[in-house]
Amino acid sequence: MSLADDNSSVAPSPYTTVAVVSTGAYAEHFIKAFLQYGVFTEVRAVTRSPSNTAADSAKRKRISELQALGADIHEYTENTAEAFQRAFQGIDIVVSAVSVSAVPTQMAMIDGAMAAGVKWFLPSEFGVSHYTSRYLPLKGPLDHMVDVQRYLREKAQSSGLAYTIVYTGLAMDYLNPQSIGLIVSKREAVLVGRGGAKVSFTTLKDTVRLLIEILKRPEEMQNRTIRFAGSTSNMRELVKIVTGNDRGENVRILSIDEAKKKLCELAQRKDAMAFFMYCRILIEEGLAQIDRNPDERLDNHLFPDIRPEHIFETLAQLIHDLETGADAGTGMIASATKPVSPAAE
Ligand SMILES: NC(=O)c1ccc[n+]([C@@H]2O[C@H](COP(=O)([O-])OP(=O)(O)OC[C@H]3O[C@@H](n4cnc5c(N)ncnc54)[C@H](OP(=O)(O)O)[C@@H]3O)[C@@H](O)[C@H]2O)c1
Numbered sequence: 001m002s003l004a005d006d007n008s009s010v011a012p013s014p015y016t017t018v019a020v021v022s023t024g025a026y027a028e029h030f031i032k033a034f035l036q037y038g039v040f041t042e043v044r045a046v047t048r049s050p051s052n053t054a055a056d057s058a059k060r061k062r063i064s065e066l067q068a069l070g071a072d073i074h075e076y077t078e079n080t081a082e083a084f085q086r087a088f089q090g091i092d093i094v095v096s097a098v099s100v101s102a103v104p105t106q107m108a109m110i111d112g113a114m115a116a117g118v119k120w121f122l123p124s125e126f127g128v129s130h131y132t133s134r135y136l137p138l139k140g141p142l143d144h145m146v147d148v149q150r151y152l153r154e155k156a157q158s159s160g161l162a163y164t165i166v167y168t169g170l171a172m173d174y175l176n177p178q179s180i181g182l183i184v185s186k187r188e189a190v191l192v193g194r195g196g197a198k199v200s201f202t203t204l205k206d207t208v209r210l211l212i213e214i215l216k217r218p219e220e221m222q223n224r225t226i227r228f229a230g231s232t233s234n235m236r237e238l239v240k241i242v243t244g245n246d247r248g249e250n251v252r253i254l255s256i257d258e259a260k261k262k263l264c265e266l267a268q269r270k271d272a273m274a275f276f277m278y279c280r281i282l283i284e285e286g287l288a289q290i291d292r293n294p295d296e297r298l299d300n301h302l303f304p305d306i307r308p309e310h311i312f313e314t315l316a317q318l319i320h321d322l323e324t325g326a327d328a329g330t331g332m333i334a335s336a337t338k339p340v341s342p343a344a345e
Contacts, residue, residue: 019046024099029205129225164222172311173204177318180283184319189243191251199234229290238315
């Protein structure tokens with residue numbers, strides 16, 4: 001399959017080269033899919049140079065694996081426009097998949113992309129679309145995504161660099177369910193608030209499919225926001241699947257005030273779980289529903305070939321895998337049983 005192969009009503013894409021920034025979890029899946037489906041003549045992974053320490057051994061292994069699969073590897077050491085300009089030479093499309101903490105580095109990435117003549121930039125999103133909580137009087141880590149989008153819209157567009165912002169909600173085949181209060185292995189749950197707010201879900205595997213579909217159709221997909229949700233549900237429904245009930249002794253409720261207090265404690269201890277507590281408060285506020293506002297519509301109809309997995313199926317698969325010890329190649333057991341600080345509960 002090539003970019004131009006299927007869907008004859010769609011004009012063939014003029015873009016043949018792509019760079020993915022980072023070799024992290026999302027990036028690795030994107031790069032492998034681009035290589036597997038042969039959608040590009042060149043797939044480049046742009047990654048910070050790994051050190052020779054044991055801490056970077058998994059990353060070195062990952063890079064070697066991607067290289068063996070056919071990815072071109074470009075290492076960089078500084079988050080500067082000059083470094084990214086060098087990294088993006090000859091590249092048509094840049095997909096950034098850096099971690100939330102690295103989102104501000106995308107300003108230099110955008111400058112570097114413009115200088116290198118890149119045509120299309122997709123910032124690291126692939127998650128929720130509302131970042132500012134009225135429950136939390138602080139600028140959270142996700143807020144920087146707005147700054148990047150503004151920069152991209154204002155500066156890059158006027159210089160001929162197109163953009164696409166992709167929202168997909170939460171990916172429960174990737175996130176540890178415990179990070180949102182679902183302790184699957186014990187059939188227990190800890191809800192923040194009432195758990196009635198709607199939440200958008202799309203698995204990582206459907207996000208990969210979606211991204212490929214988007215990249216095939218630049219004319220239609222550029223300079224817009226795409227909202228795609230595999231399903232929309234609420235935390236109470238998920239709790240019911242995991243515990244068999246949405247109340248009772250297996251379900252603990254944390255009030256918003258208790259959750260805020262917990263967030264402060266975790267943040268003070270610099271515990272990484274603070275981020276998940278922050279996310280759980282956002283979820284309870286309804287901010288994880290990507291089509292929350294009246295002017296926000298899901299774009300699923302633009303992708304009729306993608307039949308996304310429902311969150312209930314994802315959770316049922318996870319429970320089944322845990323019960324049978326089978327992993328079905330999803331890595332979900334590893335994710336669901338990976339220890340998460342009890343402080344997060
Ligand atoms: N929908 C969901 O539920 C969901 C869940 C998780 C993530 N996501 C989205 O997916 C994207 C990637 O997340 P992820 O979980 O894959 O991230 P990740 O694995 O935590 O990290 C991705 C990569 O970011 C790079 N990075 C980290 N710190 C950096 C820094 N200071 N400067 C430059 N690069 C840095 C590293 O790449 P190198 O070391 O290779 O340079 C790292 O491997 C994010 O946009 C996030 O919103 C969505």
